[in-house]
Amino acid sequence: MAKTVEGMQFKGTRGQIRKQKIETTGAIIVGALLTLWIIANIIESPVQFSQAAIAGLRNGLIYALIALGYTLVYGIIELINFAHGDLFMLGAVFSSFFITYWIGADQSNGFGWFAFGLCLVAVMIFGAVINVLIERFAYRKLRHAPRLSALITAVGISFILQFIGLKWNGSTPRQWPTIIPSGDIYIGEVRISLLTIQLFLIGLPLLFGLNYLVTNTKQGKAMRSVSQDKDASTLMGINVNKTIAFTFAIGGAMAGAAGLLYQQSIGTTNYNLGFQLGLIAFTSAVLGGIGNLWGAVIGGLLIGLIQGLNDGAPIGFGQAWSQTVVFAVLIIILVFKPAGILGKVTTEKV
């Protein structure tokens, strides 16, 4: 709620109050239904529920990492970078070749861990470099062009990356060995795969690190100011082009990391991977409120969780309905909260 100069609470017009009521009611209904569903599942089978939830959150983590790239780029130049999902795919293929052929690691041992660590660094650099090149040669010149020109360029880049992936990976899905420990541990009766734990151990610091970078560093401050006003940022002495390139670099690095985590946890790569996961990650970014970092994380985890529960929990529609359920939830949430969960339709004085 905005404050007036005198510090009084500004309640808004009647229309705004009504809209807010609808939002609140909607949020309560959606929240209640979700809670009910979760409680029913817990009562039905706590073990199966927990396992489904964990599997869901694991996928959600990968969605979140990809969603960050969408949300960062949208935040800074208001472009929906359709090629971002395909960059993730290239990251997964790169990781596969890097680990299996270039380094030659094929089982989980000390050397496997070393290869994994090395690959994480390499794939993040790979993603960053590709993304910076895309920005430099395809998007930069179009920054002041009509929105649709940039959008269609992004679609074009998406196809280019996809066909590079097709050439590189082949037209059929490929299986790869997992090189980090992949056993199970039990907490009570709940089985948790070691892979999942390791994924979180790597993914969560990345998420927090990125958030720290954007909120607490000078570079992050430059990113936030460029996202609000490019000319004014120039007048502060900020190099706008460099800041935008940096944003693409960290978005690309996150996509690369997501590629490796996906490749290691699922073990399969395919050239059209970016289209499927990219769409879901983009959905996560919108669901959380595009342009908002934590929104992307929450959106990704939420979609992963819903998907996981729908597919694996005792009461759900089953895997065949997975996408339907995800997008139904998206639509319901957006109807009540069009700017996304954390997104704000800001009114600013001009």
Next chain:
Amino acid sequence: MSAMLEVKNIQVAYGKIIAVKDVSITVNQGEIVTLIGSNGAGKSTTLRTISGLIKPKSGQITFNGKRIDGMPGHEIVGLGVCHAPEGRRIFPRMTVRENLDLGAFLRTDKVEVAADVEKVLNLFPRLKERIDQRAGTLSGGEQQMLAVSRALMGNPKLLLLDEPSMGLAPVLVELIFETIAKIRKQGVTVLLIEQNATAALEVADRAYVLESGKVKMSGSAKELSADDKVTKAYLGH
């Protein structure tokens, strides 16, 4: 007195529309110089060209003897040219403090930056009360104070002010002009654009009158405020 800023015969266009046809101005160290003229005369464009937001089609600009036309805007700031642009252009989703910090983006002297924050907050105590408030929620006058303060945070040698009194209550207009005089006493050179020509000529040493992208007249502020044509066209009496 040496010329700090020299703008020589610049021509500036937005696409095919020529906004500045032929403008030459000089600003000396320690002066307050004002550009007056009606809307569309090319005043803001001239300032935007000096700070590197637009490149001139021809002509040249030197600052302390160094060519700055064609230099990227963010590097010009590094030379000590700070610009409080038209329409305030504060960062609405950041707090007042963050806006001030951004004004000092290029500075590495942390201790002095902290001291300068205190200094501008003393100039505008209203901002002190709003320090952790998001800038977009400030009133128009407070945003204007923030825009001027933010430019001051860059520790300018030359301060470019574009309509600092725009849309302000008379009391605040007075405050802004008092501040401009104060800033100059601290050794900052000021190039000022004002609609409020009377007030501008009162505070300035010299003035240029712009009309349809050209310098129509120039001279000391005293001379110009006594000039018949100027009083009729811009001073409204």
